[in-house]
Amino acid sequence: MQDNPRQSIFVLIVEGDPLEAEHLQKMTRALGWQSSLVNDGSELVQECIKHHDNSSCSPDALLVSSHMPSMDGLSVIRSLARHIGREHLPAVLMISAYDSDTIIEQDTERLVDRVLRRPLNAYVLFNAVNDVVTNRTGDFNRVLQATSTEVIKAKWLPNTHLLVVDDSATNLAVVSYILKHNGAKLQTANGGEEALTILEDPNNDFDAVLMDVQMPGIDGLEATRLIRKRLHLTTLPIIALTAGTLGEEKDQALEAGMSDFLTKPIDPSTLITLLRLYIKVYRGKDIPIESLHLSISEPPSPDAQQTTSEQDRWPAIVELNIDKAKNMLLGDKSLFLETLENLLIEYTNLSMPPQIDIDDAGHADLRLQIASQVHKLRSVSGMVGAERVQQLASEAEEIVRTESQSAKKVLMNLSLALQALQNASKEALDLWKEEKHVASTSAVDVMAPSLKxxxxxxxxxxxxxxxxxxxxxxxxxxxxxxxxxxxxxxxxxxxxxxxxxxxxxxxxxxxxxxxxxxx
Known part of the structure; x- marks a missing residue:
């Protein structure tokens, strides 16, 4: 992904109730925003005048309680507008428990940008601040780039239509899960030819394409050139998915007409942020987020926490960085175990010692096949936190693609690492399979309606x-x-x-x- 320096959002909170004030500040800081508290209207006026006179960082938005001891919220905003001028007034979000219609009627000067109802949660706050700051600045990316999106339990890509192109079934499954989990409608393709066929259909109107670079047949680079030139989809966002880290590969992606690139294994937060940025520009409008389950301001009950903890307890596997896997796979234990099992099955041949004569000149085709496999293995191993396997796969790809270098040693080390991973994972995978079997056996006993x-x-x-x-x-x-x-x-x-x-x-x-x- 191209570098985007993260700018901060500064929110000034005006709240007379200490508990509500603390709650709002915790929420804004959890979102990654800067925030300050003032207790009443006079403090707000003084604070804003100070920022205005000193040409220091002015607030991007004000969160103002509608009811405070000495002065109501609307009177506070009117007073501030008189002191600093309406043109210098930040975006104003009024927070009220019940009288939003009254506030709108009384705000004859239209000083308030949005009225929010209590209780307030993170996804509602993000949507509101994002809307009002975007309207004020015209910058779709301002709030998103300043936000820690992973703390909001929400669908970040609702009603978007995406095409994912990758010849690796595991990569397709994981990326598709992340996008579907965030509300996107998806279609997938196993290669460049299939992607072109899908995009040629005038009934398909995609918001963005995620395109693997290295694929057999028409690869991602050639597919992108054809999409731009033959299909004339010149502005459709096409994001390259690459397991490579070389600057040359990324330059080739951009030269082929790709909009940007992501390095595999794909970090979900980075993927979502990049897609939102490009889709907003492409469609010319923001993407409001939708509630998923609980927000950070609504903790689950103790009983629910205990049940969830028991169901979602991840196995400790010595060969894996479990924390990394949780982040990559959105904390979904079943997806993790499914991906781990698929890795061990799909790359069984690489867990065997390499052929004795692998370095002979007559095995150039075999080396290319292995290079293609370890290229995919780099990505999948990173998803499950198999860092040793990922490192060796990366080394192996570079060496195997260089005919003058001996590949036997690195492939032997890779086979030993895969064997160690298989042994370390056996108990956890066996238990998971047994649990699935028990669950499926129980499901048979449930009376099902007739299939239509x-x-x-x-x-x-x-x-x-x-x-x-x-x-x-x-x-x-x-x-x-x-x-x-x-x-x-x-x-x-x-x-x-x-x-x-x-x-x-x-x-x-x-x-x-x-x-x-x-x-």
Missing amino acids: LETVESILILLAEQDLSALDEVDEHSASLREALGNERFQQFQRSLARLDYKQAIAFLEPLIKRLGDT
Whole structure:
């Protein structure tokens, strides 16, 4: 991602109630903003005059309580406007428990930009401050770049339409999960050819494309050139996904017409921030965030905390940086274990000692195949916190691509690291599989409604379009699908969905069309 120096947002809080004042300041600071407290209108006027006269940093926004002991909030803002001039008034957000309509009616001078209702939570505060500061400054990015987005439990990309292009099923699954979790509507493609076909369809109107750079066939660079020149989508944001760290690779991405780049493994917060920035410019409007579950201002009950803690307790695996994995995978333990298992299965060949003659001149093609594999392994190993494997995969890729260097030693070290990871992970993966088996066995006993033909047809259409809304449809009708397919085939069907293997998933469902059509 290109460097964007983080600017701070300064919020001045005017609140006479000490507990409410402390709550608001904690919330603003958790968001990464600077904030100061004043207790009443006279202090606010003095503080703003001081900033105005000294040409120091003026507040970006005022959070003003509508009711204070000596003067109501609207009178406070009127007094401030008289002292410093309306043109110097920061964005004003009035906080009220119940009388928002009254405040709007009484604000005949239109000094208040937004009225917020108590109780206030983080995502509402972010949306409001983002809106009013954007309206004042015309800068879509001002508040977002100053915000610690990870502290807000919210959907950051609601109603956006994104295309994710990657030939790695694991990368597709993880990136898709992050985006879907944040409210985006997704389609996926396994390569450049497929991406071009999807984008050629005039019915598809995407807000942005995430494009892997290194893919077989038409790679990400060539696909981007064709999107710009042949499809004439000259302003559509295309973000490069690259496991490489070389400046040359990033320069090539930008020269090919890509808008920006992200280095794998993808940090969720960085991904969301970059997409919001480009989509806002592309669409010419901001993206309001939507509540996900609880905000930082609404802690769960002790009972809920205990239950969640028991369900989400992550295994301790000596070969892994679990904290890094939690960040990369949004704290989803099931996604972590699924990704870890897929890594160990997909790269089984790399856990074996390399061929004795791997460095012979006649094995140039084999070295290229291995280079492609370790390139993908760099990304996936980073997602699960396998830092030793990630480091060795990075070294191996560079060495294997250089014909003059011996690759045998680094590939041997990589195989030993993968074996160590497999041994360290065995107990946790076995326990997870057993828990899944118990859960699926219990689910069989639940009475399920009859599966309808139109339900299967709807899911098949979504799968054919590689639309991740299919996963929501499957979740909604999981009991009926399990009964129709049988427990074993349903589990196989779910595994194909987890890998985003659409063709295999379709193969599981298609026989149901004839069966249901005959009933």
